[in-house]
Amino acid sequence: MKVMKRWNAVLCGLLVLVLLVVAGCQPVSGFDVNKLLNNSVAVKSAEGKRTVTLELTPDAQSATADQQKLFDLFGKVKLEVYASKMQDPQHASMRGAVEYAKGRIPFELTLADQVYTIRIEGAKKPIVIKGAAAWNPNPNPMVPVTKGLQEQLDQMSKRAVDAAPAMASFFINNFPNPNTISVTGVTESVNGELMPLQKLHAEIYGSEWIGLVKGFLTNVLADDKGMKDFLGQLYDLYIPVIMEAMKGVDEGMQKQGVQPKDDENSITNTTMPYLKNKTLAVEFAYTFLKSTLQKYLDNYDKNVADFTATANGKELLNDNQYLKMDIYADQDLLPRKSTIELLLTNPESDHNDGLKSIKLTSTSEVWSVNKPVTVDTINTSNGVIDLAGESGNLTMSKFIGALEPNSQLYKLLKEDLELTKKEVTLLMGQPDPYSFSTRPFNDQGVVMVPARFVSEKLEAEVKWLADTKQVRITDPVSGTVILLTIDSPEASVNGKAVTMEKPAVLVHGSTFVPVRFVAESLGAKVSWDETLQAVKITRE
Numbered sequence: 086m087k088v089m090k091r092w093n094a095v096l097c098g099l100l101v102l103v104l105l106v107v108a109g110c111q112p113v114s115g116f117d118v119n120k121l122l123n124n125s126v127a128v129k130s131a132e133g134k135r136t137v138t139l140e141l142t143p144d145a146q147s148a149t150a151d152q153q154k155l156f157d158l159f160g161k162v163k164l165e166v167y168a169s170k171m172q173d174p175q176h177a178s179m180r181g182a183v184e185y186a187k188g189r190i191p192f193e194l195t196l197a198d199q200v201y202t203i204r205i206e207g208a209k210k211p212i213v214i215k216g217a218a219a220w221n222p223n224p225n226p227m228v229p230v231t232k233g234l235q236e237q238l239d240q241m242s243k244r245a246v247d248a249a250p251a252m253a254s255f256f257i258n259n260f261p262n263p264n265t266i267s268v269t270g271v272t273e274s275v276n277g278e279l280m281p282l283q284k285l286h287a288e289i290y291g292s293e294w295i296g297l298v299k300g301f302l303t304n305v306l307a308d309d310k311g312m313k314d315f316l317g318q319l320y321d322l323y324i325p326v327i328m329e330a331m332k333g334v335d336e337g338m339q340k341q342g343v344q345p346k347d348d349e350n351s352i353t354n355t356t357m358p359y360l361k362n363k364t365l366a367v368e369f370a371y372t373f374l375k376s377t378l379q380k381y382l383d384n385y386d387k388n389v390a391d392f393t394a395t396a397n398g399k400e401l402l403n404d405n406q407y408l409k410m411d412i413y414a415d416q417d418l419l420p421r422k423s424t425i426e427l428l429l430t431n432p433e434s435d436h437n438d439g440l441k442s443i444k445l446t447s448t449s450e451v452w453s454v455n456k457p458v459t460v461d462t463i464n465t466s467n468g469v470i471d472l473a474g475e476s477g478n479l480t481m482s483k484f485i486g487a488l489e490p491n492s493q494l495y496k497l498l499k500e501d502l503e504l505t506k507k508e509v510t511l512l513m514g515q516p517d518p519y520s521f522s523t524r525p526f527n528d529q530g531v532v533m534v535p536a537r538f539v540s541e542k543l544e545a546e547v548k549w550l551a552d553t554k555q556v557r558i559t560d561p562v563s564g565t566v567i568l569l570t571i572d573s574p575e576a577s578v579n580g581k582a583v584t585m586e587k588p589a590v591l592v593h594g595s596t597f598v599p600v601r602f603v604a605e606s607l608g609a610k611v612s613w614d615e616t617l618q619a620v621k622i623t624r625e
Contacts, residue, residue, distance in 0.1 A: 116268040116283055119257045125420045126249045130458045131171050133451040137164045140444040148439030158186050170460045174246040178460035190494050195463050199239050202463045207492025213469045231333045237326045248318050255315040259304035261297060263289040273413055275421050276452040282413040291406030295389050302382050316367045328360055400432035423449045474546055482544035486561030505562055509542045509622040525620050531586045532620055533597040543607050556596050560607050567606050578606050
């Protein structure tokens with residue numbers, strides 16, 4: 086997994102580069118590239134298909150056994166979307182499949198008013214991810230998703246669609262052309278129909294990155310109005326959500342008695358007046374951004390020279406890294422077809438992650454652009470699985486728990502990738518009733534641990550039942566349900582009575598239970614690390 090995490094950020098950055106290369110192209114042979122991009126961002130409805138292939142080339146000499154296992158599984162992965170439909174920005178559907186070394190996993194996905202419904206081979210029922218969970222899969226308990234915040238999140242998604250063309254223009258107007266760019270007239274097939282198209286061809290190599298980035302930064306610094314407009318659009322998009330979240334934090338703290346109702350030092354009272362003033366907020370952000378970029382640009386040549394003098398710099402900023410693309414547009418400058426090829430070669434000094442190169446290729450076709458389109462639907466008459474559950478958290482264990490144990494996807498995630506494997510280390514502390522610490526403590530030979538902290542580290546759901554002073558813990562993978570009662574040694578596991586070594590106790594609002602009971606009930610093992618003086622909980 087280390088290899089995948091390392092390169093995930095690289096791939097995300099390169100997707101941005103794809104956008105910038107196209108966005109920055111000034112008119113070529115009378116072809117208005119800026120208009121093409123604006124039109125693509127402003128598409129309201131369409132049908133299409135896409136194939137994306139990822140190829141990982143391992144370094145046979147440096148790859149470890151674990152790394153080679155990943156390469157054997159994902160050396161070549163293909164995502165094929167053979168039917169995508171967008172009725173409008175809030176309603177879309179997709180049918181496709183993911184192929185890897187051990188087989189093919191079909192899926193369907195629909196979006197309807199911020200509710201995502203997924204039917205994937207191996208799932209017990211269609212899986213649903215609603216509004217706030219889609220935006221924030223692991224919400225901070227200090228930032229409750231109130232009704233007002235949920236409404237703002239829903240509105241933000243709509244605002245984002247409307248703002249996209251204007252925000253894209255900031256990059257369109259400021260990114261320079263790559264060295265290789267051309268336009269030719271061609272006849273191509275789109276969804277089986279031959280049509281005359283204009284083919285925009287562009288190539289960018291690692292040796293060009295330095296000049297392109299410097300040109301972009303120079304243009305941005307000279308575009309005061311564009312920068313302020315862009316920041317104003319960001320303000321309109323995100324600040325209403327941030328202010329609503331701040332209100333929720335204050336209200337939550339007031340309910341818990343942590344903060345007085347009319348506390349003049351609350352987040353709302355100290356920060357909200359500044360955020361409400363758009364002119365002030367934008368001017369502050371503009372001043373900070375411009376001064377930061379200017380300092381970066383002032384040192385750019387020196388930093389580049391230092392980097393290119395290193396082995397990594399020489400290997401990264403050469404023609405072994407490249408992006409090639411062909412974008413096909415119709416007579417209305419609407420994108421109808423594309424091919425993209427991206428190659429990244431890992432410097433030899435970094436081959437300790439076992440990866441030699443990454444190659445990403447993509448082909449796509451689009452039709453029915455801005456015409457009436459009806460999305461596909463998924464039958465949910467037999468029920469669905471709400472992946473966020475009561476807590477609102479999205480975890481891999483919840484997703485795996487929604488799959489049939491004999492399915493290919495279940496075996497891939499749980500057995501091949503071992504994504505439910507967990508290790509929790511807790512340093513020992515003292516039973517201080519006034520401490521906020523989650524450290525375990527020794528109660529006459531029995532190690533007591535915080536039930537919520539340990540359970541959530543093992544990706545189990547925890548719910549406090551205030552009426553009965555009980556804690557319910559649910560493991561989404563095994564289905565195990567544990568019920569604890571405060572100040573009682575009696576508990577139940579899947580409805581069967583169990584007597585713990587010590588009763589569950591409250592220590593400054595946290596429920597502590599015997600470590601062996603909670604860990605083993607959730608399928609984990611307990612060990613003691615003498616060197617660290619810590620309890621270790623591991624689950625395979």
